[in-house]
Amino acid sequence: MSEYTPSQNIPDRQPPATSVGIIGWVCKNLLCPWYNAVLTIVSCWAIWSAVAPFWEWAVTNASISLDPEVAKQHTGAAWGFIRDMWPVFMTGVYPAEERWRPLIALCIVVVLVSLSLVASYRRSRWLKILWFVSPIVVFALVYGGGITGLPVVGTHYWGGLMLTIMLSIVAMLAAFPISVLLALGRTSDMPIAKPFCVAYIELIRGVPLITLLFMASVVLPLFLPAGMELDKVLRALVGITMFFSAYLAENIRGGLQGISKGQYEAADALGMSYWKKTIVVILPQALRIVIPPMVNNFIGILKDTSLVGIVGLVDLLQIAFATTSNPKWFGRLEEAYVFIAFWYWILCYALSSYSQYLERKMPSASK
Amino acid sequence: MTTAHINTATHLGDSPVVIDIQGLNKWYGQFHVLKEINLQIRQQEKVVICGPSGSGKSTLIRTINRLEEHQEGRIVVDDEPLTNDVKQIERVRREVGMVFQQFNLFPHMTILDNVISGPIHVRNMPRKQAVDLAHSYLKRVGIAEQANKYPGQLSGGQQQRVAIARALAMQPKIMLFDEPTSALDPEMIKEVLDVMRELAEQGMTMICVTHEMGFAREVADTMVFMDKGQIVEYAPVKEFFTAPKEERSRMFLEQILNH
Ligand SMILES: Nc1ncnc2c1ncn2[C@@H]1O[C@H](COP(=O)(O)OP(=O)(O)O)[C@@H](O)[C@H]1O
Ligand SMILES: [Mg+2]
Numbered sequence: 001m002s003e004y005t006p007s008q009n010i011p012d013r014q015p016p017a018t019s020v021g022i023i024g025w026v027c028k029n030l031l032c033p034w035y036n037a038v039l040t041i042v043s044c045w046a047i048w049s050a051v052a053p054f055w056e057w058a059v060t061n062a063s064i065s066l067d068p069e070v071a072k073q074h075t076g077a078a079w080g081f082i083r084d085m086w087p088v089f090m091t092g093v094y095p096a097e098e099r100w101r102p103l104i105a106l107c108i109v110v111v112l113v114s115l116s117l118v119a120s121y122r123r124s125r126w127l128k129i130l131w132f133v134s135p136i137v138v139f140a141l142v143y144g145g146g147i148t149g150l151p152v153v154g155t156h157y158w159g160g161l162m163l164t165i166m167l168s169i170v171a172m173l174a175a176f177p178i179s180v181l182l183a184l185g186r187t188s189d190m191p192i193a194k195p196f197c198v199a200y201i202e203l204i205r206g207v208p209l210i211t212l213l214f215m216a217s218v219v220l221p222l223f224l225p226a227g228m229e230l231d232k233v234l235r236a237l238v239g240i241t242m243f244f245s246a247y248l249a250e251n252i253r254g255g256l257q258g259i260s261k262g263q264y265e266a267a268d269a270l271g272m273s274y275w276k277k278t279i280v281v282i283l284p285q286a287l288r289i290v291i292p293p294m295v296n297n298f299i300g301i302l303k304d305t306s307l308v309g310i311v312g313l314v315d316l317l318q319i320a321f322a323t324t325s326n327p328k329w330f331g332r333l334e335e336a337y338v339f340i341a342f343w344y345w346i347l348c349y350a351l352s353s354y355s356q357y358l359e360r361k362m363p364s365a366s367k
Numbered sequence: 368m369t370t371a372h373i374n375t376a377t378h379l380g381d382s383p384v385v386i387d388i389q390g391l392n393k394w395y396g397q398f399h400v401l402k403e404i405n406l407q408i409r410q411q412e413k414v415v416i417c418g419p420s421g422s423g424k425s426t427l428i429r430t431i432n433r434l435e436e437h438q439e440g441r442i443v444v445d446d447e448p449l450t451n452d453v454k455q456i457e458r459v460r461r462e463v464g465m466v467f468q469q470f471n472l473f474p475h476m477t478i479l480d481n482v483i484s485g486p487i488h489v490r491n492m493p494r495k496q497a498v499d500l501a502h503s504y505l506k507r508v509g510i511a512e513q514a515n516k517y518p519g520q521l522s523g524g525q526q527q528r529v530a531i532a533r534a535l536a537m538q539p540k541i542m543l544f545d546e547p548t549s550a551l552d553p554e555m556i557k558e559v560l561d562v563m564r565e566l567a568e569q570g571m572t573m574i575c576v577t578h579e580m581g582f583a584r585e586v587a588d589t590m591v592f593m594d595k596g597q598i599v600e601y602a603p604v605k606e607f608f609t610a611p612k613e614e615r616s617r618m619f620l621e622q623i624l625n626h
């Protein structure tokens with residue numbers, strides 16, 4: 001048996017160099033043990049062999065000339081095509097002399113978003129009112145006619161990124177309240193509402209979005225009284241909204257089931273009515289739980305609006321096809337795809353970042 | 368033991384009956400959980416319900432504010448009979464505050480918002496007035512400085528005191544407590560019992576399910592002992608502790624006091 005002498009006054013020391021700093025990090029994560037070093041080398045090689053050709057095409061050998069003949073002398077990308085055609089990518093066949101209208105609409109939205117990001121303005125009643133009237137203003141501006149005195153630009157002229165964004169935002173705004181009601185209906189025990197919600201959700205989820213879009217554009221008009229015609233954009237919106245409200249509803253139902261019975265009982269015991277309880281106590285908690293899957297759904301909406309080409313709308317994706325069949329820049333598909341992919345990515349990434357911000361900001365039960 | 372009880376707390380003899388339960392029976396499916404319950408509770412009376420776990424104590428007090436439905440019998444709370452009428456149930460719940468074993472605070476709201484939620488959303492009180500009211504109740508339960516925190520940032524004892532303040536902010540006539548200290552660490556039990564004791568002194572009508580016999584002896588007018596869904600013994604507090612009539616209550620008391 002060895003004897004233990006309690007030692008005293010051991011001075012603080014620095015940790016060993018292999019566990020701290022850049023050297024420590026590189027050693028721990030990239031090089032040790034030996035198979036990590038092998039993986040590091042293989043991964044670097046794989047990344048390089050994918051990125052290098054793209055870099056050559058997109059940067060080294062690329063041209064930015066607006067003249068297609070000059071671009072043809074380069075083996076790389078012809079970014080002049082994008083420089084030349086980008087307004088078409090943004091607004092489609094919207095008349096060129098009226099393009100300032102969607103531009104101003106965009107500015108309005110950007111200003112509103114920026115103001116909302118300033119914490120001290122966020123709670124102001126004015127901002128809420130502005131948000132409330134902004135869809136009307138944007139629509140009046142882009143569509144024209146009526147009291148605006150601007151020439152009417154019908155929805156069949158709408159296209160490009162503008163159409164993609166409008167379809168997504170309106171579909172999100174419309175699908176959200178519908179899905180909340182569907183989820184509440186499905187979790188309730190109301191005799192008629194519950195089976196209806198279950199049937200709706202299960203039916204819609206069992207059908208591809210393309211089918212719904214076809215139904216909305218071909219079948220929906222059959223149900224309307226003769227002579228009444230539904231706008232093509234509106235029909236596509238109905239299809240997208242129906243589809244995503246079913247998916248969103250299932251997510252929200254998941255959130256509702258995550259709320260403990262005690263929360264319902266506490267609200268009941270205070271004497272809250274069903275709607276007070278739902279709006280004040282249950283939904284704020286349930287929606288917070290489902291922010292990640294809900295944003296996933298919103299990203300899905302954004303990307304899946306690219307299917308509206310099938311019912312004759314010219315969204316961002318269809319613009320890529322249209323501009324590349326233009327004789328001047330014939331066949332520049334790669335540039336067009338990279339450009340629209342970049343836009344889809346920007347929008348989806350913005351959505352995803354906002355959701356992470358929301359999650360961090362909201363107080364949760366676990367904190 | 369299932370005959371109508373005569374109220375034996377003499378100083379309450381002529382107070383009006385605020386809760387009147389007669390011939391109450393309740394089943395969970397096939398399981399007969401409450402059997403022939405008769406109970407009258409007078410204004411300002413403090414009733415402590417005790418009994419072994421699973422004897423139906425929670426179920427009984429939860430039928431009083433209709434968190435549980437009953438199948439047979441008649442419950443009248445503050446002259447309002449409990450039926451399936453939703454408006455009537457909401458009226459009763461406004462007059463009956465409830466405190467749960469698990470606190471059940473709303474975790475997404477600050478302490479202040481928790482306390483004003485009832486006055487604002489149920490009593491339609493203007494916000495400013497509700498905030499003043501909430502502050503006065505938070506002060507009473509000793510949580511005034513924590514008003515802007517979230518429930519998750521408070522200890523169990525503090526959360527339970529907020530839960531009491533939230534119930535009181537509705538200015539109820541009757542308070543129900545379902546084992547309010549059972550989920551608390553021992554050192555926090557006293558702070559919650561102190562609040563309840565003070566509430567009792569101020570004349571609140573209270574029904575408490577609790578195993579805190581010291582508190583019961585000090586505060587209760589009437590003791591109710593339940594076993595297997597029945598009221599086995601109903602007695603003034605002194606009598607219950609000094610000379611319990613029933614064998615089962617005697618055994619229960621022995622177990623719980625010699626612990
Ligand atoms: N929702 C329910 N469904 C079925 N049985 C229940 C339910 N709630 C409680 N019970 C049963 O009813 C009995 C009484 O429960 P409870 O009133 O909670 O007892 P106590 O509060 O006295 O411990 C227990 O046997 C319990 O298992
Ligand atoms: Mg219980």
